[in-house]
Amino acid sequence: MTTTYGHLSQVLNDDLNNLKNVEGHFPFKATEYYLSLIDWSDPSDPLRRIVIPSQGELAPWGVADPSREHRYTVLPGLEHKYPTTALLLVSDTCASICRYCFRKRIFQREVKEKISDLDAVMAYLRSHQEITNVLLPPQSRSVVDG
Numbered sequence: 001m002t003t004t005y006g007h008l009s010q011v012l013n014d015d016l017n018n019l020k021n022v023e024g025h026f027p028f029k030a031t032e033y034y035l036s037l038i039d040w041s042d043p044s045d046p047l048r049r050i051v052i053p054s055q056g057e058l059a060p061w062g063v064a065d066p067s068r069e070h071r072y073t074v075l076p077g078l079e080h081k082y083p084t085t086a087l088l089l090v091s092d093t094c095a096s097i098c099r100y101c102f103r104k105r106i107f108q109r110e111v112k113e114k115i116s117d118l119d120a121v122m123a124y125l126r127s128h129q130e131i132t133n134v135l136l137p138p139q140s141r142s143v144v145d146g
């Protein structure tokens with residue numbers, strides 16, 4: 001089960017309005033199990049810091065695509081960076097969203113980077129026999145796993 005801000009208000013003493021401000025840019029999502037592992041009495045709990053939004057995320061630094069994935073995107077949701085490996089983005093969310101994620105841009109509502117044309121992706125894979133493995137990043141696996 002996934003938790004939203006409504007659920008968090010029961011356990012967080014932080015200023016939820018501030019956190020909502022961050023979520024306006026970078027969505028929040030976490031599973032109930034993950035949240036159950038957090039020591040809520042410790043503001044620096046490492047698990048808490050991984051999934052709970054912080055104002056620091058709004059600091060104006062860094063780039064939205066630090067791995068330059070756009071450079072290797074050959075079709076929406078299909079990256080082909082290394083000759084024998086392709087990467088498929090079949091979803092634009094994770095069961096829990098890590099605040100440090102280098103694909104954070106994908107979780108923003110206005111960003112559409114997941115596969116939009118599966119037939120075209122399959123045709124590309126078939127026509128590139130050098131591709132011997134296809135990677136599904138975590139946000140894709142969360143969908144495949146159901």
Ligand code: SF4
Nearest residue numbers: 094097098101138139
């Ligand atoms: S892709 Fe990985 S790092 Fe990014 S939110 Fe999902 S699990 Fe976390």
